[in-house]
Amino acid sequence: MTTPGEESARRRALWLVDLVRETPVTRRSTPPTVLIDGPSGAGKSGLALALHRLLPGAELVRLDDVYPGWSGLSAGVGAIGRDLLRPRAAGAAGRWRRWDWAASAPAGLVTVRPDRALIVEGCGTLSADGAPPHAVRVWLDADDAVRRERALRRDAGAFDAHWDMWDEQWSLLRRSRRPELTATVVMGERLRVLR
Structure with a gap:
């Protein structure tokens, strides 16, 4: 049995798959890249x-696995742009370094083949430089109180002490980069396709 949140995500994903399959790059048989951004608790994951x-064989990269600790939002975004998205835009394999949250240290390097669809999700994804020009850029948002409640419940206490620091970093990044303005699709209470 699925929860209402899972069902909503599935319906949105079904719609998004159709959009991904219709992008010009997909019609040329180049694997698509989908970037999903928005604040914590908006439903990105x-x-x-x-x-x-819904995209068999696609690679899924979660920025939660990349950020180098609770103060690492900008560093994680920079690394994804430099090491994963920029090489992919050039038709090469990309990579990203896993962060070991328990050891608070860098972990293994993960290579992403250029011949597979790629989904990257996390706070700051749309702020990463170097994305392929035809990437589907999704902005997902929700009410601040709803987001906070979802995020703190989801992480069962692990996020509680870090919420304010993370949200401050996120707000600074959002004000300086305005990632929502680069979105091709905006999902919130309503769905809007911008380009």
């Missing part, structure tokens, strides 16, 4: 997971 299930 659920949407990315539902989309991943």
Whole structure:
């Protein structure tokens, strides 16, 4: 049995798959890249997971696995742009370094083949430089109180002490980069396709 949130993510992912398949790059048989961004608790992970299930063979990269600790939002965004998205835009394999949250240290390097669809989700994804020009750029948002409640419940206390620091970093990044303005699709209470 699925929860209402899972069902909503699945419906949005079904719609998004159709959009991905209609992008010019997909019609030329180049694997698509989908970037999903928005604040903590907006539903990015659920949407990315539902989309991943609908795109067989796609690689899913979660920025939560990349950020180098709670103060590493900008560093994670920079690394994804430099090491994953920029090489992919050039038709080469990209890579990203996993962060070991328990050891608070860098972990293994993961290579992403250029011949597979790619989904990247996380706070700051649309702010990463170097994305392929025809990437589907999704902005997902929700009410601040709803987001906070979802995020703190999801992480079962692990996020509680870090919420304010993370949200401050996120707000600074959002004010300086305005990632929502680069979106091709905006999902909130309503769905809007911008380009």
